[in-house]
Amino acid sequence: MNDMDLLAERFESHRNHLRAVAYRMLGSLSEAEDAVQEAWFRLSRTDAGKVDNLPGWLTTVVGRICLDMLRSRESRREDPIGERLPDPIVSIGDSVDPEHEAMLSDSVGLALLVVLDALAPAERLAFVLHDMFSVPFEEIAPIVERSPATTRQLASRARRRVQDASVTPDPDVARQRAVVAAFLLAARDGDFAALVSVLDPDVVLRAEGGDVPFGTLRVVRGAAEVAGQALTYRSMAEHAVPVLVNGAAGMLGSIKGKPLVLSALSIRDGKIVEIDIIADPERLRRLGISAG
Structure with missing residues (x-):
């Protein structure tokens, strides 16, 4: 050598x-x-x-x-x-x-x-x-x-x-996933009150892709406003599977094995405080993300 x-x-x-x-x-x-x-x-x-x-x-x-x-x-x-x-x-x-x-x-x-x-x-x-x-x-x-x-x-x-x-999440992934499961159930049922109940009053949602113009982020703040946005993902919630996003609980929505929407959730004290969404299938593909 x-x-x-x-x-x-x-x-x-x-x-x-x-x-x-x-x-x-x-x-x-x-x-x-x-x-x-x-x-x-x-x-x-x-x-x-x-x-x-x-x-x-x-x-x-x-x-x-x-x-x-x-x-x-x-x-x-x-x-x-x-x-x-x-x-x-x-x-x-x-x-x-x-x-x-x-x-x-x-x-x-x-x-x-x-x-x-x-x-x-x-x-x-x-x-x-x-x-x-x-x-x-x-x-x-x-x-x-x-x-x-x-x-x-x-x-x-x-x-x-x-x-x-305050970006340090709850360290217990099992507790995080319980909150995510409650969020998904409420979204699937179209239950606005149940959605609000798992969101922090000052929750922030950031989203890119989908109908968001390229190069910009949609930012939504407040439990009621974010719950309203979540209801638009009701059909996608039917196909969401739990994943880890940077070691924390998240969910991946896909159809016929093709990843479409990735959601990362920050959870503290049993409430969702931040949701980051990538709804750009091409970017998910380039990142090597698959539905398993």
């Missing part, structure tokens, strides 16, 4: 960690893979013998690549990716695909990724690298071209946004 093969082997041992960093930074599975691959290209052109801490070096390199990608995304105002929901990781059954386990540690639900998408790129980098991966501010500061003190402030602002959004 030559030196390059040894280096490739060392890199592969860190790939899952790097994908987890990139997914939190970008909210896109394909872009996360691109960022990790670019990190390999940079490593292969570097004298690795001079790298004292390879895991730390790779983490900061991926962070820098992702920061550049986020800034490029912001500069292309016509690019609709900023108006899409983050890429979900969907599992059929009761367990997460081992390939995605590292990417979903720390309860990285879709609701959290939505909040991260609303942060400025430098804030997102500081928060993700420090709060999620324990990278010191002294190592993050050169990436964002700020002082360590200013970088600390960036992470603090981002942390407040995340805390204010």
Whole structure:
């Protein structure tokens, strides 16, 4: 085995960690893979013998690549990716695909990724690298071209946004699924009162695809308003099956084995607080989501 093969082997041992960093930074599975691959290209052109801490070096390199990608995304105002929901990781059954386990540690639900998408790129980098991966501010500061003190402030602002959004769901999947089952039953029966009873008064629904113009999200707020929207999915509820979306309870509506609507639900204290819907069969297909 030559030196390059040894280096490739060392890199592969860190790939899952790097994908987890990139997914939190970008909210896109394909872009996360691109960022990790670019990190390999940079490593292969570097004298690795001079790298004292390879895991730390790779983490900061991926962070820098992702920061550049986020800034490029912001500069292309016509690019609709900023108006899409983050890429979900969907599992059929009761367990997460081992390939995605590292990417979903720390309860990285879709609701959290939505909040991260609303942060400025430098804030997102500081928060993700420090709060999620324990990278010191002294190592993050050169990436964002700020002082360590200013970088600390960036992470603090981002942390407040995340805390204010209260995106930590009920950790018990069985309890989550009981709420989802009640929601589906009410939708199938067209029972408006029962729907309202499982929704938090301030529930937020975000939807893309279907009759929503490409590149935009429909946002509906309030239990009565969301229940009214849910009744429009009454026929789809007949064909919905339970799935895990980023490790939390969700549902996948399909017809004749073709996935049509994916719903991710955030549940706290027995109530649904957020619903994120992707009703774009083509996007579901590109993400490799199947009805099982």
